[in-house]
Amino acid sequence: MRAKIDNEVLFIHRDDVPKYNKQGSIVRNSYFWALRSIAGRSNSRYDWEFESEIWIALQRMLLSFGESGYLPTRETLLEFDAETEEIPQTLRLISTRID
Secondary structure, eight states: OEEEEETTEEEEOTTTSOOOOTTSOHHHHHHHHHHHHHOSBOOTTSOEEEEGGGHHHHHHHHHHHHHHSSSOGGGTSEEEETTOSOOOGGGGGGEEEEO
């Protein structure tokens, strides 16, 4: 999921967050609701926002869903631009850099 940090807020690109589908997978829908429950903003018209205070919860959630094997890595990994100065320690286990 494409991500960036600005003023201690993590933004996940709105096109990369999971979509809720009433007829969809229970795991994917649970993932959607779990992420939405800790997001500061979770509107389909904007990037989703996660304040630094909950990054440890986000890390645990992404690791847990990633280890389940039901979701592809690209849906549980934060992708930061190569120009990003430094990825915070709390997010390193669930992050990568992209060109």
